Amino acid sequence: xxxxxxxxxxxxxxxxxxxxxxxxxxxxxxxxxxxxxxxxxxxxxxxxxxxxxxxxxxxxxxxxxxxxxxxxxxxxxxxxxxxxxxxxxxxxxxxxxxxxxxxxxxxxxxxxxxxxxxxxxxxxxxxxxxxxxxxxxxxxxxxxxxxxxxxxxxxxxxxxxxxxxxxxxxxxxxxxxxxxxxxxxxxxxxxxxxxxxxxxxxxxxxxxxxxxxxxxxxxxxxxxxxxxxxxxxxxxxxxxxxxxxxxxxxxxxxxxxxxxxxxxxxxxxxxxxxxxxxxxxxxxxxxxxxxxxxxxxxxxxxxxxxxxxxxxxxxxxxxxxxxxxxxxxxxxxxxxxxxxxxxxxxxxxxxxxxxxxxxxxxxxxxxxxxxxxxxxxxxxxxxxxxxxxxxxxxxxxxxxxxxxxxxxxxxxxxxxxxxxxxxxxxxxxxxxxxxxxxxxxxxxxxxxxxxxxxxxxxxxxxxxxxxxxxxxxxxxxxxxxxxxxxxxxxxxxxxxxxxxxxxxxxxxxxxxxxxxxxxxxxxxxxxxxxxxxxxxxxxxxxxxxxxxxxxxxxxxxxxxxxxxxxxxxxxxxxxxxxxxxxxxxxxxxxxxxxxxxxxxxxxxxxxxxxxxxxxxxxxxxxxxxxxxxxxxxxxxxx
Amino acid sequence: xxxxxxxxxxxxxxxxxxxxxxxxxxxxxxxxxxxxxxxxxxxxxxxxxxxxxxxxxxxxxxxxxxxxxxxxxxxxxxxxxxxxxxxxxxxxxxxxxxxxxxxxxxxxxxxxxxxxxxxxxxxxxxxxxxxxxxxxxxxxxxxxxxxxxxxxxxxxxxxxxxxxxxxxxxxxxxxxxxxxxxxxxxxxxxxxxxxxxxxxxxxxxxxxxxxxxxxxxxxxxxxxxxxxxxxxxxxxxxxxxxxxxxxxxxxxxxxxxxxxxxxxxxxxxxxxxxx
Numbered sequence: 001x002x003x004x005x006x007x008x009x010x011x012x013x014x015x016x017x018x019x020x021x022x023x024x025x026x027x028x029x030x031x032x033x034x035x036x037x038x039x040x041x042x043x044x045x046x047x048x049x050x051x052x053x054x055x056x057x058x059x060x061x062x063x064x065x066x067x068x069x070x071x072x073x074x075x076x077x078x079x080x081x082x083x084x085x086x087x088x089x090x091x092x093x094x095x096x097x098x099x100x101x102x103x104x105x106x107x108x109x110x111x112x113x114x115x116x117x118x119x120x121x122x123x124x125x126x127x128x129x130x131x132x133x134x135x136x137x138x139x140x141x142x143x144x145x146x147x148x149x150x151x152x153x154x155x156x157x158x159x160x161x162x163x164x165x166x167x168x169x170x171x172x173x174x175x176x177x178x179x180x181x182x183x184x185x186x187x188x189x190x191x192x193x194x195x196x197x198x199x200x201x202x203x204x205x206x207x208x209x210x211x212x213x214x215x216x217x218x219x220x221x222x223x224x225x226x227x228x229x230x231x232x233x234x235x236x237x238x239x240x241x242x243x244x245x246x247x248x249x250x251x252x253x254x255x256x257x258x259x260x261x262x263x264x265x266x267x268x269x270x271x272x273x274x275x276x277x278x279x280x281x282x283x284x285x286x287x288x289x290x291x292x293x294x295x296x297x298x299x300x301x302x303x304x305x306x307x308x309x310x311x312x313x314x315x316x317x318x319x320x321x322x323x324x325x326x327x328x329x330x331x332x333x334x335x336x337x338x339x340x341x342x343x344x345x346x347x348x349x350x351x352x353x354x355x356x357x358x359x360x361x362x363x364x365x366x367x368x369x370x371x372x373x374x375x376x377x378x379x380x381x382x383x384x385x386x387x388x389x390x391x392x393x394x395x396x397x398x399x400x401x402x403x404x405x406x407x408x409x410x411x412x413x414x415x416x417x418x419x420x421x422x423x424x425x426x427x428x429x430x431x432x433x434x435x436x437x438x439x440x441x442x443x444x445x446x447x448x449x450x451x452x453x454x455x456x457x458x459x460x461x462x463x464x465x466x467x468x469x470x471x472x473x474x475x476x477x478x479x480x481x482x483x484x485x486x487x488x489x490x491x492x493x494x495x496x497x498x499x500x501x502x503x504x505x506x507x508x509x510x511x512x513x514x515x516x517x518x519x520x521x522x523x524x525x526x527x528x529x530x531x532x533x534x535x536x537x538x539x540x541x542x543x544x545x546x547x548x549x550x551x552x553x554x555x556x557x558x559x560x561x562x563x564x565x566x567x568x569x570x571x572x573x574x575x576x577x578x579x580x581x582x583x584x585x586x587x588x589x590x591x592x593x594x595x596x597x598x599x600x601x602x603x604x605x606x607x608x609x610x611x612x613x614x615x616x617x618x619x620x621x622x623x624x625x626x627x628x629x630x631x632x633x634x635x636x637x638x
Numbered sequence: 639x640x641x642x643x644x645x646x647x648x649x650x651x652x653x654x655x656x657x658x659x660x661x662x663x664x665x666x667x668x669x670x671x672x673x674x675x676x677x678x679x680x681x682x683x684x685x686x687x688x689x690x691x692x693x694x695x696x697x698x699x700x701x702x703x704x705x706x707x708x709x710x711x712x713x714x715x716x717x718x719x720x721x722x723x724x725x726x727x728x729x730x731x732x733x734x735x736x737x738x739x740x741x742x743x744x745x746x747x748x749x750x751x752x753x754x755x756x757x758x759x760x761x762x763x764x765x766x767x768x769x770x771x772x773x774x775x776x777x778x779x780x781x782x783x784x785x786x787x788x789x790x791x792x793x794x795x796x797x798x799x800x801x802x803x804x805x806x807x808x809x810x811x812x813x814x815x816x817x818x819x820x821x822x823x824x825x826x827x828x829x830x831x832x833x834x835x836x837x838x839x840x841x842x843x844x845x846x847x848x849x850x851x852x853x854x855x856x857x858x859x860x861x862x863x864x865x866x867x868x869x870x871x872x873x874x875x876x877x878x879x880x881x882x883x884x885x886x887x888x889x890x891x892x893x894x895x896x897x898x899x900x901x902x903x904x905x906x907x908x909x910x911x912x913x
Contacts, residue, residue: 506771510764513744513755520742523700523735524811525727525759534765 004143006266011142013255013262015151018158019217020254023231024238025165025247026209032182032245033202036093037101037432039108042232043115044081044207048214049223050119052077053128056218060131067134070219077215078208085207089200095619097199101431102378106575107618109568113611116228121605125225130218150219157216161209162251169247178202182245210235233439233564237287240436241294243304252302253294257287285447288440292425295437299429335493342482352485358593359492360550365573365585366496367542372571373579374503375535376515377426378435381442382543382570384422385415387562389544390551391449394462404468407548408491415544416537418445423536427529439564446562461558465551481553488549495542500582502538511535576614578628587629651713653678653819653851654699659708661694668694670875671708676819681842681852683862685886686872687896692855693739695872696823698722699853700736701729712819735817739824741808743796749807750792753779756814782810785844802833809841813848820845822854826861834858838865863887871895 027041055073063069088111096104136153139146169175177198181188189195214227221227241256242249264286267279282289294302338355345351368382392414393407422441426434449456456462466472471483479485502508513521514528521528551557560566569592577588592610599606621628652675659672669691676682684692697703699710701724710721712732721729730736744752757775758764783789786806791799799807805825812820825841826834838861845852856862862869863883870880873895879886886892 501770502767504770504772505768506758506763506766506774509747509751509755509758509771512746516744516746517742519738520744520811521755522726523730523738523742524756524815525730526755526764527727531764 002145004145008142008145008147009262009266010259011147011155012151013258014158015154015258016261017251017254017258018154018156019213020234020238020257021158021251022161022209022213022216024235024242024250024254025161026206026213027235028239028242028245028247028250029165029178029209030203030206031239031432033178033185034093034097034199035185036097036104036108037435038206039105039232040088040111040115041206041210041235042228042230043112043119044085044210045214045217045231045235046119046223046225046227047084047115048077048081048211049130049218049221049227050123050128050214051080051211052215052218053130053223054123055080056131065134067136070131070133074212074215078212081211081214082204082208084211086200086204088207089203092615092619093203094196094199099618102372102575102579103618105378106572106614109572110611110614110618112228112232113607113614116225117605117608117611120225121608123223127222127224129222130220133219136219154216158251158254161212162247165247174201229565233443234287236436236439237291239301240433241287241291241301243301244432246301246303249301249303253290256302257290260290261286281451284451285444288443288447291440292437292444295429295433295440296425299433301433331497335489338489338493339486342478342485346478349479349481352479352481354594354597356481356485356488356553357550357597358590359488360546360553361569361573361593362586362589363492363495363546363549364543365570365577365589366499366582367539367546368570369574369579369582369585370499370503370539370542371532371535372574373584374508374512374515375532377430377532377536378438378571379426379539379567380435380439380571381422381445381564381567382438382539383562383564383566384438384442384445385418385540385543386547386550386566386570387445387449387559388414388418388540389547390557390561391456391462391547392544393548394465394551394557395455397465398462404466404471404552407552408545411548411551412541412544415540415542415547418544419536419540420533423533423540427532427536439567442562442564442567446559446564449562450559456559459559461556461561463556465555465557467552484553488553491545491549495545496586499538499542503582507531507534572610572614576617651678652676653680653713654853655709655711655713655718656695656699657709657711659695659698659710660706661691661698661703662706668875669698669705669872672872672875672877674870674877674880676851676853678818679846679849679851681845681854681865681867683866683869684853684855684872685857685859685862685869689874690872690895691875692872693823694875696821696853696855699729700734700821701726730815730817733816733818734821735812735815735819736821737805737808737812737823737825739827741801741804743804743807743811745796748793748795749788749799750776750779750783752796752807753782753810753814756811760815779814782814783807785813786810786840802829802837805829805837806840809837809844813844813850816848817850820850820852822852824855824857826856826858834861835864841865 023045026044027038030036030038030041052073055076056070059069059073092107092111093104096107133150136149139148140152141147169179177188177193181193181198185195188198214231237257238250238253241253242251261283264279264282269276269278269280341355342352364382364386367385368379371377371379389411393411396402396410397404397407422438426437426441429437450459452458467484471487473483474480475482503511510521510526510531513526514531518528547561550561573588573592574585575588576592577584577586595610596606599609603609617628654676656672656674659669660667661669672691672695684695686692694703698705699721701721705722708722711718712721712734714732719732721732721734724732726736744755747755751771754771754775757778758771761775763774780789780792783792786809788803788806788810791803796804796807822841826837829837841852842865844850866883868881869883869886871878871886871889871892878891878895879889881889
């Protein structure tokens with residue numbers, strides 16, 4: 001590699017840093033003031049790209065060939081997304097500032113689903129190719145190596161926006177209020193500042209920044225419906241590495257990530273002692289590796305501080321309902337009815353096929369609930385354990401030719417080992433930082449599976465995973481997959497019962513103690529980190545079992561099993577069902593899986609429908625579906 | 639009139655000996671070389687104006703904060719044990735209980751589960767995964783709750799208790815493992831005056847019955863004067879006086895520390911202003 005091409009790599013890195021910073025800056029600002037982790041931030045980015053495209057088309061007709069058209073369109077997109085942000089804040093977020101963190105996440109995620117389908121409805125599913133910016137087309141020559149002019153412009157724009165934001169925050173009255181609210185919003189409110197107006201404007205500015213980032217990305221990447229997830233994941237990473245609420249931190253983080261990526265590309269494939277390692281492959285996970293390292297060394301990010309003061313009543317602590325003879329009878333009845341289903345439903349074979357999916361995800365959701373509800377640890381990378389279970393068993397069984405029944409041991413073991421490693425790091429953090437570290441681990445697992453062609457089959461995945469012979473035999477009088485269905489029911493049913501018992505046992509009580517008051521727990525001799533670590537391991541084991549059952553029901557697996565989208569599905573299942581009761585994750589998983597299954601086939605806008613349903617749940621029934629059922633029961637009794 | 643301010647107990651072998659304890663935060667020397675002893679069965683009050691270093695001392699004994707210098711020795715049957723460098727949970731296992739200025743309890747649990755949690759931890763049964771926790775150590779937990787007057791609330795969620803009851807629950811939790819020393823950080827903070835006396839009378843009765851020593855910080859002087867066996871006074875990180883309630887009350891340096899002047903012409907020390 002010549003020094004010229006190295007320089008170009010660095011310049012490319014700097015351009016990437018600008019984009020990353022702009023994507024994350026708004027998220028950081030919004031979090032700092034409102035303490036809401038805005039999952040819809042990536043969607044605002046995507047809307048910015050689409051609005052930029054529409055405004056660009058429109059202005060190009062008015063001002064043909066002029067660069068002003070592009071910049072004006074970018075400005076319009078920024079303002080449009082800012083207005084959308086203000087609207088979202090007023091309509092939805094304002095109602096849930098006092099709700100538990102999890103409900104806020106669920107609500108913003110629902111908004112993300114609605115926005116995605118909104119874009120589908122308005123702009124269609126086709127990729128929309130962005131304009132070339134007049135005056136910034138083609139490439140500069142850097143020591144003889146070409147470098148896109150537009151990237152050169154981006155290198156300037158990022159720091160310029162940082163500078164403007166810095167001036168806004170330090171030189172204006174409004175900026176002082178924002179900084180004060182970041183430190184202690186209740187104090188600011190007590191001093192007579194109208195909180196709602198401040199929050200709305202901060203949300204609008206943050207959303208506007210996301211829109212700006214989206215519109216600016218247009219000349220490099222077409223507007224498409226897949227922009228939101230990568231953008232939100234980039235934004236989270238930048239904000240968490242930089243420290244929540246710190247804009248200079250976000251810039252530093254963006255710079256660090258981009259330069260590490262550029263470095264990986266520059267290194268190329270390195271031969272070392274007979275092994276060759278392709279560093280460019282690391283670019284897919286570079287940001288997550290950087291994040292994991294930073295969080296382990298500096299738990300609050302590069303320039304973050306422990307969260308500011310939060311007074312007033314804390315969110316109501318979650319208390320799982322104790323078991324009663326009646327609830328035990330209900331559980332027994334439900335399991336018995338499910339066990340008879342292959343005979344009852346022998347005429348409609350699809351029923352038991354769909355229910356195998358439901359069972360696998362029910363166990364997946366239950367294992368996530370285990371650390372999220374009683375443990376208070378919000379894992380955003382739970383699909384890692386599901387995927388480790390599936391891939392671990394599949395790889396071992398393919399290599400050895402053992403029967404599938406061994407998979408039922410190997411899968412959970414793989415999930416356990418993953419949780420043992422990742423959990424050790426994760427329990428040292430809490431809140432959003434813990435969530436982001438688990439996300440990072442999830443992405444690392446995903447990228448290893450995605451890239452390690454020789455072992456995992458890469459993007460094609462692994463096929464030909466057959467259950468043991470007697471499990472795939474068709475028996476007369478029952479649905480075709482009856483044997484596998486019953487095996488899944490038995491495994492999932494007993495795993496759920498075990499998790500339930502563990503929660504009622506002293507260990508489960510200790511897990512709740514660590515969540516309720518770590519201070520008190522430590523001062524009655526409880527090693528909180530160790531208890532949480534073990535809870536992680538229990539959850540990882542259960543998720544691994546769910547993964548292996550799922551893999552062999554499908555016959556093939558692909559890396560999307562481990563993708564962040566799957567982890568988010570898990571969160572939605574748990575939140576939809578409600579975190580206050582053990583039945584919650586099961587009901588949530590069933591509702592989500594069946595909805596996705598049936599609505600996804602027949603209705604183009606099923607995401608929006610799911611999102612709208614979730615918003616109704618959050619705004620009207622903050623205890624989830626299980627809580628809703630309970631309050632109806634309560635009312636019926638009264 | 640008062641002995642030199644060394645804070646050493648008069649009893650035979652002290653339960654806890656603190657020597658040369660010091661801690662700085664940045665450039666601020668919060669505690670600068672403090673010596674004192676706590677005798678067996680003694681109720682020792684640690685008082686001083688705001689910023690005197692009381693909470694810092696407390697957190698160092700408890701293990702939450704590591705001292706820069708000094709030693710903290712707990713008398714044990716097998717010989718003295720150094721507490722410096724131990725984690726709070728290890729200090730607790732050696733028989734030192736603690737209550738907090740803002741009561742810390744497990745908010746999602748029932749009253750009795752809070753006590754059971756401490757009993758389970760003491761019995762080292764936290765890693766039991768199968769048999770329900772509900773049935774374990776129930777009678778012992780009920781005894782403790784009865785002792786603090788919460789037997790009727792045993793099954794109530796903690797969230798439904800009045801603040802005074804939460805304080806009483808915290809006391810039951812702190813006594814669950816039969817500690818030999820109890821650290822109480824402002825036990826009556828945030829309570830109504832009538833409740834204060836009741837809680838301290840209860841504390842006094844329980845620790846006397848059980849032979850537990852108590853070290854407590856307190857801003858309310860009527861509580862200190864009514865319940866402490868002995869008082870040590872911190873100001874600007876140094877021990878400036880110690881002795882019986884009467885001795886400390888008359889000490890000129892103590893008055894200076896609180897009011898900036900030693901001349902009060904025999905007026906009673908105004909307790910609330912001191913807080």
